[in-house]
Amino acid sequence: MEPILDVKELSISFTQYGRGTNQVLLPVIRDLSLTIGPGQVVAVVGSSGSGKSLLAHGILGILPYNSHMSGEINFLGQPLTQRRAEQVRGKEMVLVPQGVTYLDPLMQVGPQLRKGKKDPQTRARFRGVLDRYGLGEEVETLYPFELSGGMARRVLIATAAEAAPRLVIADEPTPGLDARAARRVLGHFRELAEGGAGVLLITHDLELALTIAHRVTVFYAGVTIEEADGADFAAGKLRHPYTRALWNALPQNGFVPIPGAQPGPGEGGEGCPLAPRCPRRRPECLGKIPYRPLDGGRVRCLYPEGGDL
Amino acid sequence: MKHRLFFTGKKLVRMVLLLLGVSLVAFLLMSASPLDPLQTNVGQAALGTMSQEQIAKLEDYWGVNDPPAQRYLGWLGDFVRGDMGTSLLYRQPVSQVIGQRLQNSLWLMAFAWVISGALGLTLGVIAGANRGKLVDKLIRGYCLLISSTPAFWLALVLLVVFGVWLGWLPIGLSVPIGVDAASVTLADRLYHAILPAITLSITGVANIALHTREKMADIMEQDYILLARARGESHRSIVLRHGLRNVALPAITLQFASISEIFGGSVLVEQVFSYPGLGQAAVNAGLGSDLPLLLGITVVSAALVFGGNLIADLLYGVVDPKIRRGVAKQ
Numbered sequence: 239m240e241p242i243l244d245v246k247e248l249s250i251s252f253t254q255y256g257r258g259t260n261q262v263l264l265p266v267i268r269d270l271s272l273t274i275g276p277g278q279v280v281a282v283v284g285s286s287g288s289g290k291s292l293l294a295h296g297i298l299g300i301l302p303y304n305s306h307m308s309g310e311i312n313f314l315g316q317p318l319t320q321r322r323a324e325q326v327r328g329k330e331m332v333l334v335p336q337g338v339t340y341l342d343p344l345m346q347v348g349p350q351l352r353k354g355k356k357d358p359q360t361r362a363r364f365r366g367v368l369d370r371y372g373l374g375e376e377v378e379t380l381y382p383f384e385l386s387g388g389m390a391r392r393v394l395i396a397t398a399a400e401a402a403p404r405l406v407i408a409d410e411p412t413p414g415l416d417a418r419a420a421r422r423v424l425g426h427f428r429e430l431a432e433g434g435a436g437v438l439l440i441t442h443d444l445e446l447a448l449t450i451a452h453r454v455t456v457f458y459a460g461v462t463i464e465e466a467d468g469a470d471f472a473a474g475k476l477r478h479p480y481t482r483a484l485w486n487a488l489p490q491n492g493f494v495p496i497p498g499a500q501p502g503p504g505e506g507g508e509g510c511p512l513a514p515r516c517p518r519r520r521p522e523c524l525g526k527i528p529y530r531p532l533d534g535g536r537v538r539c540l541y542p543e544g545g546d547l
Numbered sequence: 548m549k550h551r552l553f554f555t556g557k558k559l560v561r562m563v564l565l566l567l568g569v570s571l572v573a574f575l576l577m578s579a580s581p582l583d584p585l586q587t588n589v590g591q592a593a594l595g596t597m598s599q600e601q602i603a604k605l606e607d608y609w610g611v612n613d614p615p616a617q618r619y620l621g622w623l624g625d626f627v628r629g630d631m632g633t634s635l636l637y638r639q640p641v642s643q644v645i646g647q648r649l650q651n652s653l654w655l656m657a658f659a660w661v662i663s664g665a666l667g668l669t670l671g672v673i674a675g676a677n678r679g680k681l682v683d684k685l686i687r688g689y690c691l692l693i694s695s696t697p698a699f700w701l702a703l704v705l706l707v708v709f710g711v712w713l714g715w716l717p718i719g720l721s722v723p724i725g726v727d728a729a730s731v732t733l734a735d736r737l738y739h740a741i742l743p744a745i746t747l748s749i750t751g752v753a754n755i756a757l758h759t760r761e762k763m764a765d766i767m768e769q770d771y772i773l774l775a776r777a778r779g780e781s782h783r784s785i786v787l788r789h790g791l792r793n794v795a796l797p798a799i800t801l802q803f804a805s806i807s808e809i810f811g812g813s814v815l816v817e818q819v820f821s822y823p824g825l826g827q828a829a830v831n832a833g834l835g836s837d838l839p840l841l842l843g844i845t846v847v848s849a850a851l852v853f854g855g856n857l858i859a860d861l862l863y864g865v866v867d868p869k870i871r872r873g874v875a876k877q
Contacts, residue, residue: 295773298776298777300776303679324779327776327777327779328777328779328780332777332778333774333777333778335770335773335774336770339771340770340771340773341771341774342771342775342788342793343771343793343869344793344795344867345788345789345792353778353780353784354784354788381868381869381872383868383869397778
């Protein structure tokens with residue numbers, strides 16, 4: 239089965255001005271790899287500031303002008319160049335953003351979704367999609383500030399679903415929603431996956447992600463540290479100490495924090511970003527660490543949990 | 548509707564207070580002026596040949612010996628009754644002088660206002676939408692150059708080039724010299740207004756374009772632009788559909804706030820081109836200690852600037868759906 243999206247060793251960095259006119263290259267994502275197959279929901283889980291949103295922007299080719307991307311992205315079996323990204327985005331590849339700020343505040347919902355098209359077919363098509371998400375005709379004449387949080391989220395999903403995409407990239411689609419509304423929103427993504435699309439769910443909420451994700455990639459300080467099956471979490475089959483910590487920090491699992499904080503972009507060297515906080519740190523953790531397969535998943539750790547390496 | 552009327556009423560009360568304050572400050576500045584009206588307007592030599600009675604009469608005419616409070620209150624009392632007084636320099640009612648001058652200036656300022664607004668908005672949007680690219684650098688470079696150029700100097704340069712070297716345009720005044728006032732045509736007036744109007748426009752454009760560019764660049768970094776791009780909208784469509792729409796609100800503010808700048812610029816430009824407009828009259832009134840005229844011009848121009856801002860505020864209510872719909876719901 240050909241994967242819909244295959245990302246290999248993706249790195250994204252920014253050019254910034256340091257002191258004076260010195261330009262500094264600031265790495266925000268390092269060596270990210272992930273694969274999404276048809277009908278699959280892959281969650282990328284990481285805390286705020288780990289560079290998750292940039293992953294979405296990088297795939298869609300909408301990174302800011304002062305950024306630099308390297309690595310390999312294949313979409314439907316072909317390399318995803320900037321030019322191809324421009325052709326497929328909004329059609330085969332869609333973004334579901336975080337919230338209402340992604341809608342033009344001065345434009346009514348209907349005309350905004352239709353991208354300026356006014357013909358009856360387009361109108362009918364959008365009417366149908368909005369209907370499917372329980373959004374009545376009156377919603378089309380509302381301005382974004384008149385939408386409730388849940389309505390805004392459904393409008394954004396409807397926008398994406400209308401294009402009949404192969405890949406749906408959802409960037410934090412649930413914050414600000416109560417648990418029930420959030421589960422309903424995630425249900426819409428599951429429907430899209432059941433329709434054969436691949437779904438990349440980017441979120442900080444491990445618990446919610448696990449309710450629908452087939453595969454979970456854990457992201458820490460811009461580095462992918464583990465890829466696991468959704469079922470691995472409940473089964474206790476975790477590989478990386480950070481994933482374990484993330485799991486243990488959930489309220490129902492003991493609410494246990496680990497000391498320290500995530501390093502910012504450009505802080506810390508080549509080695510394991512968790513090293514300063516890791517209970518099982520060894521000197522060699524400061525060197526370059528390979529991302530290797532382990533037990534049906536992948537891990538970037540020299541001394542993984544349950545591993546005998 | 549009721550809300551909007553209340554809003555307008557509140558603004559008008561504020562305007563009365565503002566005009567009161569502005570006229571008072573103008574009066575105080577004038578009183579503190581070291582210029583002796585007799586020396587400036589009659590001249591040292593002429594004063595020397597006059598008798599004491601004649602000088603006393605002149606002092607009386609220029610109000611030199613009246614206490615300031617009495618002079619101001621006297622002016623205010625008349626003004627409230629609709630009498631702006633008589634200009635000491637022109638020996639005509641102030642309202643008539645202002646009416647005449649304003650007619651000349653209004654052409655000039657309206658032209659400069661429209662041109663600088665339209666051109667400034669266009670350049671600003673183009674530069675902001677293409678931030679960092681060559682076209683942005685060119686527009687920004689041009690605007691920075693123009694805004695660091697004094698308006699009067701620019702006026703002189705244009706006058707030298709187009710009035711003197713090329714001889715295409717008149718070097719000053721608002722009508723041809725030596726022509727009967729009755730036979731001056733509209734074409735003559737327009738012809739004489741071209742250079743001052745262009746000077747005013749050029750200086751106005753830079754300011755508006757730079758501000759618009761800043762706003763536009765901000766807008767281009769908003770989340771909704773990002774989603775529009777992710778949805779496959781072209782750069783052109785994004786700028787036209789979302790950029791222009793969102794830059795409209797700050798553009799309205801800018802456009803109406805620029806009335807004051809055009810006013811200020813016209814004072815200098817009219818001076819250079821000897822154009823008999825309101826700006827020139829203001830300079831004459833200030834230097835010639837013509838208190839009624841100066842106060843009259845101050846109040847009228849302040850009212851115009853305030854009116855401009857009021858229009859901007861009211862337009863906001865029409866353009867911004869948050870205000871429009873928010874009010875309708877209450």
